[in-house]
Amino acid sequence: MAVTAADVGFDLTLTDEQELAQRTAREFATEKVLPHATEIDAKAAIPKALLAEMASLGFMGIAVPERWGGAGLDTVSAVLVMEEINRACASTGVVMSVNNSLVCQPLLRHGSDTQKERWLRPLASGKLLGCFALSEPASGSDAAAMRTSAKRDGQGWLLSGTKNFITNGASADVVIVFAQTDPPKGHRGIAAFVVDKKTKGLTVGKVEHKLGIRGSDTAQLIFDGVRVGDEGLLGEASAGFRIALDTLDGGRIGIAAQAVGIGRACLEDALAYAKEREAFGKKIAEFQAIQEMLANMATEVDAARLLTWRAAALKDRGEDHVMAAAQAKLFASDVAVRAARDCVQIFGGYGYLTEFPAERHYRDAKITEIYEGTSEIMKLVIAEELLKE
Numbered sequence: 110m111a112v113t114a115a116d117v118g119f120d121l122t123l124t125d126e127q128e129l130a131q132r133t134a135r136e137f138a139t140e141k142v143l144p145h146a147t148e149i150d151a152k153a154a155i156p157k158a159l160l161a162e163m164a165s166l167g168f169m170g171i172a173v174p175e176r177w178g179g180a181g182l183d184t185v186s187a188v189l190v191m192e193e194i195n196r197a198c199a200s201t202g203v204v205m206s207v208n209n210s211l212v213c214q215p216l217l218r219h220g221s222d223t224q225k226e227r228w229l230r231p232l233a234s235g236k237l238l239g240c241f242a243l244s245e246p247a248s249g250s251d252a253a254a255m256r257t258s259a260k261r262d263g264q265g266w267l268l269s270g271t272k273n274f275i276t277n278g279a280s281a282d283v284v285i286v287f288a289q290t291d292p293p294k295g296h297r298g299i300a301a302f303v304v305d306k307k308t309k310g311l312t313v314g315k316v317e318h319k320l321g322i323r324g325s326d327t328a329q330l331i332f333d334g335v336r337v338g339d340e341g342l343l344g345e346a347s348a349g350f351r352i353a354l355d356t357l358d359g360g361r362i363g364i365a366a367q368a369v370g371i372g373r374a375c376l377e378d379a380l381a382y383a384k385e386r387e388a389f390g391k392k393i394a395e396f397q398a399i400q401e402m403l404a405n406m407a408t409e410v411d412a413a414r415l416l417t418w419r420a421a422a423l424k425d426r427g428e429d430h431v432m433a434a435a436q437a438k439l440f441a442s443d444v445a446v447r448a449a450r451d452c453v454q455i456f457g458g459y460g461y462l463t464e465f466p467a468e469r470h471y472r473d474a475k476i477t478e479i480y481e482g483t484s485e486i487m488k489l490v491i492a493e494e495l496l497k498e
């Protein structure tokens with residue numbers, strides 16, 4: 110049976126390096142991200158200078174070795190940083206999370222040294238931005254049912270098809286894309302490629318309007334006979350689906366950290382408001398109905414953080430983290446959505462207004478139950494691990 114909490118003794122004490130990463134991210138998020146979060150949401154854009162500053166702190170390639178342009182830290186440090194950035198702004202958080210988990214990690218784990226030199230170094234140092242193109246108009250949860258094809262053509266491949274819901278799709282410079290090379294082989298016929306966004310035949314289609322995380326762009330990518338040489342193939346031609354799932358195991362830890370950050374934002378903002386706002390002649394924090402919501406939020410956010418740290422620690426130890434990552438994402442996203450609902454409730458009428466952060470948290474939280482694997486898929490993954498011989 111898969112590893113359970115009882116099997117995983119791990120030290121909760123953060124190393125000096127992890128504490129420094131957390132402190133640096135907290136100060137940066139509080140001073141440089143939080144003051145702009147409302148505007149980022151309203152204008153649906155993140156200032157380039159903000160991303161550049163994050164890159165200079167090493168936040169675009171946190172768990173990438175310094176040798177390849179990253180900060181040379183571990184996954185635990187990455188989730189600490191992600192929680193802080195997402196506590197301030199979930200749009201900024203997801204741009205960073207995708208670049209770190211879904212772009213740098215597969216290049217680090219499966220790329221050749223030549224690919225690392227060409228793509229990982231500039232991506233991890235924030236000179237380039239990446240995106241991960243797996244979903245399609247007719248295949249989301251059933252990722253193996255993709256129709257995008259990669260046909261052998263001379264020394265390389267010709268990619269054709271449409272990818273949907275691609276975070277950073279419009280703004281990215283580099284795409285990790287998955288395509289079917291041999292349809293009868295099903296998921297064993299899927300290959301992963303790293304593609305320059307400027308390649309002829311690759312265009313950005315519809316840029317979506319969204320409920321939340323509006324500062325990050327979500328776009329359609331259209332591949333119309335995009336020529337990619339063998340140097341663009343990531344890993345073996347038959348290994349693409351495994352690379353996608355292996356990458357998503359790590360990505361889900363990042364989204365769990367995002368959900369913890371949003372949940373914490375809900376708790377901190379609701380707590381501050383409850384201590385200020387008066388009703389019936391006293392602060393609303395003095396009412397048990399409010400206290401119950403705050404107590405639940407605090408307990409659930411802490412529990413979600415522990416699951417997230419455990420998944421990250423397992424990944425750092427090189428241990429199986431498939432189930433732990435799915436559990437962390439499942440639980441943390443549920444917590445974020447509930448905390449956001451209670452946050453709006455505690456703010457009352459003001460919670461419904463865009464001048465206050467509660468409604469942004471409410472809109473931002475929902476996506477954590479959907480992207481990088483829905484909650485239903487997380488349960489499927491957990492059950493599959495439980496049922497393994």
Ligand code: CAA
Nearest residue numbers: 243244249250252253275276351354355431480481482486
């Ligand atoms: N790591 C590596 N390989 C894995 C794996 C894992 N965690 N889980 C399964 N595999 C392998 C299996 O061993 C199997 O390989 P072999 O046949 O060679 O042995 C292969 O993958 C297929 O396994 P399954 O038969 O279990 O696969 P499936 O087709 O039934 O799908 C699934 C399983 C869990 C439903 C999977 O498709 C899945 O996770 N779907 C959700 C997709 C998803 O998360 N999409 C998010 C889009 S990306 C996004 O949101 C990014 C963004 O922009 C923010």
